[in-house]
Amino acid sequence: MSSVTRARMYQAIIVVLLLVIAAMAYKFIVLGSTERVDDRRVAVVLEPGDRALMLSEMRAFVAGLQQITDALSHEDMKSVAKAARAMGTPRSHDVPLALMAKLPLEFKALALGVHGGFDTLATDAEAVGKPAHTLAQLSGILQKCVACHASYEVKDTRAP
Ligand code: HEC
Incomplete structure (x- = not known):
């Protein structure tokens, strides 16, 4: 040759x-690993364990939001920051790589937007210390929760 x-x-x-x-x-x-479902949301198809992990992270969000709103009602900005930080970007590093590969890009962007939103909220709660400012930031984060839920569901690989 x-x-x-x-x-x-x-x-x-x-x-x-x-x-x-x-x-x-x-x-x-x-x-990622997705299919379309009847109500026009996109189904992210995950192994049962990955689905359970994702849903438990979701429930942790609600628990964290409860702590934030409770602390906010007392204007306890230190506790607001602590609860928000627990939902910040470092939390997303716990997501296994194999699971990450099954998530569509827009999904990951929304998820990182939520984690990043909590980072900023925590920093501002301490640096700015104004409950109204924190509430506005919280509303912005919740919009991302709403947007993602409007677009996606998570389906078990074993489901028909
Ligand atoms: C990147 C997308 C995304 C973001 C951002 C997101 N979620 Fe979810 N969430 C989902 C999906 C997908 C499901 C499963 C819905 C389904 O299968 O019908 C879910 C389910 C849930 C559930 C049900 C948990 C269970 O045990 O069934 C709760 C509660 C929840 N999310 C809360 C939140 C809150 C609060 C936020 C914002 C702080 C949030 N989520 C942000 C995608 C997201």
Whole structure:
């Protein structure tokens, strides 16, 4: 085989590999594991354990929101910050990579928006210390909860 032919062959192999990588990135980063459901939401299809993990994280959000609103009613901004920080970005680092790959890009963006929103809320609760400001930030975060729930449901891989 001439060196020109060999170089062409290597180039072709590299192109094919790049295409495979691009297709995998599109699948795992952008699409995730999803299907459409009747009420027009997109179903994220997860293993039972991953689904349970996600739903328990959701219930933790409600528990955290309860702590924030209670602390806010006492203007206890230190406790507001503490509860918000527990729902901040570091929390998202607990999500296993295999689960992350099944989440569509928009879903991940909304989830990170919520975690990031709690980071900012915590910082401002201490630095600004105005309950009305915190409430407005909370409302912004809740809009993201609402937006995600309007677009997605989570389906068990075992469900028909
Ligand atoms: C990125 C998307 C997303 C965001 C952001 C999000 N959720 Fe969810 N949540 C879901 C999905 C999907 C479900 C499952 C709904 C279904 O299958 O019908 C769910 C379910 C829930 C449930 C039900 C839990 C259970 O045990 O069944 C609660 C409560 C909940 N979310 C609260 C919240 C709160 C509060 C926020 C905001 C602080 C929030 N969620 C933000 C996607 C999201």
